Amino acid sequence: MRIGVFVCHCGSNIAATVDPAAVAMAADSMPEVAYATDLMYACAEPGQKAIVEAIGEYRLTGVVVASCSPRMHEPTFRKTVERAGLNPYLFEMANIREHVSWIGKDKEANTRKATDLVRMAVEKLRRDAPLHSRRFPVTKRVLVIGGGIAGIQAALDCAEGGLDVVLVEKEATIGGKMAKLDKTFPTVDCSSCILGPKMVDVAQHPRITLHALSEVEELSGFVGNFKAKIRKKAPYVDWNLCTGCGACLAKCPSKKATDRFNEETGLTTAITIPFPQAIPKKAHINPEFCRHFMTGKCGVCAKICPAKAIRFEQEDEIVVEEVGAVIAATGYDLADWSGYDYLGGGRFPDVITGLQYERLLSASGPTGGHVVRPSDGREPKTVVFIQCVASRDPSKGRPSCSGFCCMYTAKQAVLTRDHCPDSKVHVFYMDVRAPGKMYDEFIRRAVDEYGVDYIRGRVSQIFRKGERYVVRGADTLAGAQVEVEADLVVLAVGAQAAHGAEKLAERLHISYDDQGFFMEGHPKLRPMETNTAGVFLAGACQGPKDIPSSVAQGSGAAAKALCLFAKGVLENDPQIANVRPGRCVACGKCVKTCPFGALNIVEARGRRTAEVVETVCKGCGICTATCPQGAIQLQHSTDNQILAEVNALCRF
């Protein structure tokens, strides 16, 4: 093999604390190295050109680039060597930036370490074999998980782009959090007026199949060829027959069911339709409150239903959908604030969350849009808004800013002044974060036109005083403790990933952060992708987002799915496990340990042996470590290659 070694300066990122020329000079005397040099920016156009030219000029058959992390630029350089006619897997990368120059200041020691890493890469490269990708067809269907605004946008864009879409929604209706909102900032237009038509489009689009009241239980397969197992929970109503007339709701005698759509600000019937514009507009029974399920008697709905659609005996149904890509759009939920004792932690009836307040403001809410205190139904005279509850609070393990609370608090403050012109409105804030288009102007309008009183400080205590609540905190600008008697307190509770997001992430084989938000492929450059090929993200499941950003990411994720399918066929990554049948004793240990179900025991030429399903294997290497016979090798990271690297490192 004729190896070329290219040591990158990365401007001063590497060259400041590593001597690239010295590393190149040391590499020159390593075995089978035919050419070694240093480059200013190996990844830039002139750098890549130099690599391509050197491959031709020195008849190189393998290339090592010592630069940044493989996650950053391995694909870049694989393409570079491929352009010069080499197999892209006759390429190795030594990470001398993240692993060397950024973490140490001693130039001499860094240079030695960089040289060691290059030596390891050279030894690995000497044992590399050319690998070839397999091509396979794709199923041009997309699974969108979550029917909030991000999921709706993604589903509509995919469908418009010619893909069949399966939209799975956990609740009985799509619409998500946006459907619960009264108005939207900064234009204060009606939320359901702008969302409603999109929801109807979803229902009517011939390419979209909607599974409401459903959850994804399992996702198997791989990019282009996923199989999703979906549990359709029993609504105890035949949705093919239900017309959504609402006769059953009117007659249901059990009227104390938890109203999840209204954020528990009111009660609903055991058989219910979440809200008038629900899609699908079908009734479902909550068995926890239904008298038929509790006592075996009743059945009023069955008698009254003109379509005879009630089915008490209905059971959950499992459907399997074959799709080529998945878009996760599971959104957010409010953080649990029951631990905030100094704010009452939920014990005070008139201290409510911002989302609950939206339902009080909404004409379709339990109060018909009249702002009243939940405790006694009276209109409040003084309303206090508290921002940054369960946000920016490291002591409660929630250090991050939820991003959209400043804006919705300002909107709710404005709406409060609109609904109750005699009211006084105070907002306790730490910083107002309003970086969107027309956002800061909106905050100014709240103050200048609507007379909202902004107080810069955190609230330390809420306690009862008769029927009112004393809110005590600080005004740090005045430099004083302040208190105000309030009739209603609205908390801007921060966002966390939707309940159950972690479980779903594990089913989709994607990672999530400490708040449960799904991890994007790259925080700046791959916001829609995950590290699992074919699984994309949209909306607040990736991090708190307002409506414009969620819509943008929904469209972005749809574009990613469309790009994926534009190719028609996909290629797999050949860095996967490979069984040597001669050594395999068919013990089955690899089958048990494989997290992806990529291994099977098969009969071949009269004997049993393990076999890798090439398209399913992710190349994690667990089977390689498990196999007692050493019969499975991970291509491109064989035992021999790893040992050669260790030997290169431990020469003395």
Add this chain to the structure above:
Amino acid sequence: MKTLNLGESDPRFISEVEQRSGQKISRCYQCGACTGRCPNTFAYDLPVNRVMRLIQLGRREEVLSCSAIWLCAACQACAVQCPNEIDVTRVMETCRQMSAEAGLVSERAIQVFVKSFLGSVKRNGRAFEPGLMAGYMFRTGRFFTDVDLAPVMLAKRKLAFKPHKAGNGEVADIFRRYEEEGPVSCNLESDHA
């Protein structure tokens, strides 16, 4: 209010307060939760959050000569409330010690009371109220402070004429160790969350 010249910031002051209190002062983002909960803030010349801000700005004089640090009752409401988990009470105590060392004490009577109290505890292993009040009155010249309470407390047998001792000098050993070895230097938490 006078103009603070930011060029006069004293970085050694910040690091000394951090070192001796074991608290990371830069974590304070001035939310005011401490001030909001402070039961004594009505009497302070500076609210707690401004004391923290002036430490961040490295204003040795202003911090060590303010009355707030001496009026602090060390009730820890601020420390419990702080979203950044700064033990503000420790910071206030550190400032009291540094204020005494620098001779910048603004509330001498309080300092004397603290000294009398600690002296009594050192001698007896617990506080001997008549003795500590006598010491306080003698050193401050406030001979009539709370004297009206004495007959009431005597009637309720809350005041003794002889000190009740606690232990056999173990408490005095703590004082001796402190005087010999100085305050236990706290390690700052390494994470800069």
